[in-house]
Amino acid sequence: MVEEHTVEASLPPETSNTQPPLTGSAKLRRLLAEPDKIVVCPGVYDGFTARLALRAGFECLYMTGAGTTMSRLGMADLGLATLNDMRDNAGMIASLDRSIPVIADADTGYGGPLQVGRTVSQYISAGIAALHLEDQVLNKRCGHLSNKQLVPEEIYLARIRAAVNARRQSPGDIVIIARTDALASLGFQTATARLKKAIAIGADVAFLEGLTSQTDAVNACKELAPTPVLLNMAHGGVTPTFSVDEAKQMGFRIVIFPSLALNQVYKSVSTAFDLLRREGVVSYDREGGGDPSLRDLFGVCGLEDAMRFDRDAGGDMYSDGV
Template sequence: MLSSTRTPSEKRRAFRAGLASGTTQRFPGAFTPLSTRLVQEKGFEGVYLSGAVMANELGLPDVGLTTLTEVALRATQVASATDLPVLVDADTGFGEPMNVARTVQALEDAGVAGLHVEDQVNPKRCGHLDGKEVVDEATAVRRVRAAVGARRDPDLVVMARTDVRGVSGLAAATDRARALVDAGADAVFPEAMASLEEFAAMRAAVDVPLLANMTEFGRSDLFTVQQLQDVGVDMVIFPVSMLRVAMGAVERALDELAATGTLAGQVPTMQTRARLYELVDYAGYAAFDEGVVSFDLRDNRTS
């Protein structure tokens, strides 16, 4: 009830233990705090908070328009709604190395278990689009060093994302990944890998946990969790999937309402009132309220 039953430190330690477990950690993307309840209930290991989703929910494209304040607020809301570790997309860190340091501390205060900072030019763009640019290696290394140096909880996972594969090829990406690990990154997120063989090459290049991004309509095929585990991937995210599913359902419902004047045909596919109340724990709040606010006003004045 109210919020997570686990502290941020507990969730950070759980995240690190999961990454070291030898079992690929599954982090579906949450698009609301409420959706994290379902992710937890269905037995997944963690929750991912996508920068694209946060931008899209504001009606914006994923081109670096969201601010640290907006991301930290949503990260706080999502992290407080679940006992699972939350990994948040920190884009390019919202500026220069000093901004990166401030970003890390703001997201650490938000209660997340980890964050990733990328090596795109600021403002960035979706990692699966053409025309993206990356900064030079020295700049990327400074971002990671700033992030690692700024954290106060050593269990906070600082992950380095590299987009070099889509700009300069796989060899350049493995070189960049090694440099980011040398700079102190706890894990690596190589964006837009084209095949399982490329994930395997990245696995051979670094000795820290490796993340795979299984986003629909992107550069990678939608490999299964088992396929990714077989090539040494430690974690997989499904960043925008749940938002796409939800928005597809909303659009179909609106089409039906416009065409027929009723949503009666959609009712069988809707979440029921009882199920919604179960997710938000109405019963727990009612029991709490009864235990705290129990008094009798019959003998008091009426005015």
């Protein structure tokens, strides 16, 4: 006799009375709904820097486009990264911990409305919580370099509209961040006017790139309220250095530090390489516990979780340790 099983009996017990975890976009929206909250996002560009940021306990990560271009292509941020480069990197980072939202650079959307729509759909499928779209020409450059070229306002708004429409047609969700680089060439009023029109179309967050004064920073938050405004703290860029507390006091709701990991790697790894080349030795910073072991490095990247998963499934690959 064939034994009959009900649908309920075939389900794992823990799925019957539990709520599904929040998606990254839902978690980010919840964070932005807290009126006195500022979301602090360290810039990460690969799995290892993302793992370090997760271990530090951040509530949200930012995948830097410049860092992605440099780490994946070995090239400067001059519009060379493609949709596939950016989506694959951001999706990998988002997959490391689905409970932590990832905000990712999406440059110009990589084409016209059809291409922008595909970008948004692909980012949603990859589990990315938020993306930002800008108003530079397709052959763009880093927002803190000079002589940026902009598209006409109607083309920029078509990008935002395409993003909103693609999100509406998708079974998932994503937070759309409208970015403008118009401040340097067109001035504050024109730049904020572009953002207001993008918000009216359906953008969730405003991003005024290249702020050069605290006055403009404060005024931007006031002009664009109640829409959350993002502050880009690109070290070595044109924006003055503000602390998280200062950013919060000015009215910002999100602050990203895109070059944080890049700068630290540049300094420390350059020093280590120079020492090895000149003197033939390797020296580690012994402050805080001595040299890292391979197990320390693997541990950051989920060694214990992987061993536990194997054991819980009945595997014995790591029963004697590693």
